[in-house]
Amino acid sequence: MLHVFRLLVACWNKTIRRDRTWALLFALLIAQAVPVSSPSIAVAAEADKATVLILDASGSMWGRLKDGQTKIEVARDVLGGFLLSRDASVPLGAVAYGHNRKGDCSDIEVISPVSGQGAVVLAQRLDRISPKGKTPLGQSLLLAAREVPRTAEEADIVLVTDGLETCGVDPCEVAKSLANEGIKLRAHVVGFGLTVAEANTLACVPEATGGLLMRPQSGAELAEALARVSAEIPAAAPVGTRLFFSYPGSMPDSYQWTLRDEQTGLEKVLATVSGDARYQAFPIEVAAGAYTAIVTAKAGRGETSFVVGSEPQDIYVVMKGQLPVIALRDRGPYAARGESVVIDLRFLQAGQEEGGAAFALRLYSAGGESITYSTVDGKEGSKSASINLPAEPGRYILKLETWGEEVLEELEIVAETDPEVSLMAPVSVEPGAEIQIQSTGSQMRSDHIEIWQGDTQIGWAVTLASLSEGNKLTAPEEPGTYDIVYVSTNTAWDRVEKARVQIEVGTVQDDATGAGALRKKVEAGTEQRGGTEQGAVGTYQHEVGEDSVYACAGPAPCQITDAATGLSFLLPAGWWTDQPSQEAYTAGQQEAGVRVPPHVNVFRTGSNDAFVLGPHQWSSFNGPCEDVGDLGQFCMFSSSDVEVLSAFQLIKATLIWQPVSVPIVSAPPAPVSAPDFAGEVMKQMAGEDPQTKAMLNALLGAAQNAGPNGEIDQGAVLNALLGAMQAGEMEGQACADALGHGPDRCENGKEAGGKAWSDYPHRCLPGDKTTPSCDIRDQESGLAFYLPENWVADVQAASPHPRAEFVQKTGSAHSIWLNPENWPLGDRGCYLTRAGSLCADPDQSDDDLVRALQTLQFTLTTGEVIRRCADEACEFKYPNPPVISGRMPALWSVEAARQREDGRYSTWFFDRDRGGNFKLIGLNQDEGENCREAAANQLLCEFTPYISEAEFGLIRSNLVVGGASGQPAALNGQQLLDLLAPSRKAAQ
Secondary structure, three states: OHHHHHHHHHHHHHHHOOOHHHHHHHHHHHHHHOOOOOHHHHHHHHOOEEEEEEEEOEHHHHOEOOOOOEHHHHHHHHHHHHHHHOOOOOOEEEEEEOOOOOOOOOOEEEEEEEEOOOHHHHHHHHHOOOOOEOOOHHHHHHHHHHHOOOOOOEEEEEEEEOOOOOOOOOHHHHHHHHHOOOOEEEEEEEEOOOOHHHHHHOOHHHHHHOOOEEOOOOHHHHHHHHHHHOOOOOOOOOOOEEEEEEOOOOOOOEEEEEEEEOOOOOEEEEEEEEHHHHHOOEEEOOOOEEEEEEEEEOOEEEEEEEEEOOOOEEEEEEOEEOOOEEEEEOOOOEEOOOOEEEEEEEEEEOOOOOOOOOEEEEEEEOOOOEEEEEEEOOOOEEOOEEEEOOOOOEEEEEEEEOOOOOEEEEEEEEEEOOOOOEEEOOOEEOOOOEOOOEEEOEOEOOOEEEEEEOOEEEEEEEEHHHHHOOOOOEOOOOOEEEEEEEEEEOOOOOEEEEEEEEEEEOOOOOOOOOHHHHHHHHHHOOOOOOOOEEEOOEEEOOOOOOOOOEEOOOOOOEEEEOOOOOEEEEEOOOEEEOOOEEEOOOHHHHHOOOEEEEEEEEEEOOOOOEEEEOOOOOOOOOOOEEEOHHHOEEEEOOOOOHHHHHHHHHHHHHOEEOOOOOOOOOOOOOEOOHHHHHHHHHHOOOOOOHHHHHHHHHHHHHHOOEOOOOOEOHHHHHHHHHHHHHHHHHHHOOOOOOOOEOOOEEEOOEEEOOOEHHHOOEEEEOOEEOOOOOEEEOOOOOOEEEOOOOEEEEEEOOOOOOEEEEEEOOOOOOEEEEOOOOOOOOOOOEEEEOOEEEEOOHHHOOHHHHHHHHHHHHHOEOOOEEEEOOOOOEEEEEOOOOEEEEEEOOOOEEEOOEEOOOOOEEEEEEEEOOOOOEEEEEEOOOOOEEEEEEOOOEEEEEOOOOOOHHHHHHHHHHOEEEOOOOOOOOOOHHHHHHHHHHHHHHHO
């Protein structure tokens, strides 16, 4: 019988394997020739298809989704339904990892071999899995591939994971090897709860094998993802034409197929495709002839011409997505130190791709060879962009590219070993106001800006990396003369001062660029003068200032286009402006020929009302300002007049700046027709706050009621705006008073039991910051943290960790608690920090709360950070007792060590990776996991998921800890075993 079996196998390998009928016959012969232990194994042996499910059971699966459920609980429920609903005729196997032991990369188990086993039994086995350990993706893929029966002609591996590889086996390389197997093996990645950046890291797996990449964020999306990977792919028609959608970026939610007959010129819309159909071929039946297939999506289009004959063919139509409008500025010469430098990059307008890693910022040598790259998100606004420059000085090319290698912007930069730095700051600024600074030279992410008064540093330094992420440099609260100092380091990490400028903090100087002078100009413009006067652009009413350049007599708003600057906007009737200019404010910059974005003053005839675009200095006491992109700030002197408020919104909504590269023709202001007026406003509505959007929608509605000659009834516009504003005020003030309150409750539309914002000892509010940079150090408790914008905090000293309450003043008015005494939700909604447990109601989660939690989780500490690595691994050393030194992975940080009561020294190593995950390793800290001995008798433990073996190993193998004499604090053997006990028990 054994000889017969071998003969059958040989026949299979040579001739039978590719034919379905012979394969079935062969399976029957084997069933007769070889004893079969169970019906399920027989099913697996007969099938030419198979599926292997890989389930992530690492410790991070206990993390919670936005609805408060843990990922593992949701995964169990969804997998139960998936197993019952899938095609049972396709044999299924299951592999899990991380469910038996903590910190063990070999903890991978075949839960069920590939078979026709019942869904209920397998679901019960998966329900008993309890997440504990690491994330060995590469090894799990290899094991799953080995489980595919050799009889299978095609197979699917479905990897469900909530994290990235932490055990050192590259899943990309594994996927490439699987693609070269003898069967058609597709590996799908279902990234449960992954960020866009994390999912993109694993995109190589489906790309190499022809699988799918999905990123479900909820139970419903996970169920949909599993249904997609198990869906039957329709067989190709023997004859016909199929259209395939192709796009190098992320798949649009839907797209439309259109076919143009080139003989008649007629275009016919075929279908709008969405859901799973987006990934499948679109068959068409047309007569022989020439055609063009057209695909259109929300922000993209593509077309391909082809000829239909008698042969079947596949037509691929590549969509070209709408590209962003960007500004890439040179701030060099940059530091050639082999470290990361900040790149000044801003998206003026977003395109088709807005994901977290939508574009690549690539660095090339002068000869065109690619050196390195970093990812850039595609949303509108300033980017926290950086690139790792080599240590070799010279010229390099910086390009912002799509993943299809289309170059959006290109810039030649210079790198020097010790570049000079220039620092620009205003001459004077109000106390507590933001200091607008610019610098050129060096630009390392770790370079920082300090404020000094004499020999005393004021507050904490702000790094260039922090500034690029949207944080601010804030003036001291005390008036006086200060120095703004740009500080870098040399190759030995010694402090080096690179530039220094002086600034006055106090009342802004009343010069030609100050707010006081502007107020005088407004008042001068209200003097009554008889008759009329001839201005630069026509004849106007009197009461217009003598330096008027543009004015609008009405009755409708006027379109203004300034030829010298390229600035345009709609000017309301009864308002006028002086000359828009790009001349720098300071004499030094003017002598150097520096050009800045356009600035202009706008005045209301017959009143003291005025607006300023791009003010040199501005105090919040004057009135509010709003960000208008590359034009900077648009500010107004405080007013409650609805006509002034509506005029401000009208100008802000229609501001457009087209830097002058070709001549622009200035024209006298003229009333604008309703369609043009609405169109200009609609261009600028993206990104506005809800009340502004409501006002602009009201404005557009009123603008449609044009007069017989196309003019707009400005009275109707103002009435519509007034209604929208009053509605917004009613909604915003339903539960507010003059003081403002923290986490209070509303009773009958009024506050109850509130607490004034001024009662909080730590505040980061506009015009009310207890520290200039919002970097807080509570003196009584020793707790330090970065307080997010528009948040306040109250801290109480307690043991073993301080307690704190954090409250958001605006928006959703969230509250966060550090080490709460009685948290009603158990572990739900709580996150580990270096200062204890940080908790917030997960049912109230939104983007504001997530950002605040991430900021606090990363910065809360009672210690002192002594070193932060940039984009490369780095050395650290703290010479003061207790001595600590070693080496950390890229992006990791370390605190100064402290001596415990038992004589040992403790510290924290921490990181927040590019996916936003917080990672924490403790030296001689209590209650850690996967603890291992490091240095001499020192215990290093993991406190969060997502930590790779390479990261942990680098810290562990280089760590040196000692006392004042440099000798490590010793532990006897029994003490070390006692400390290792939790890890040893788990390992058993």
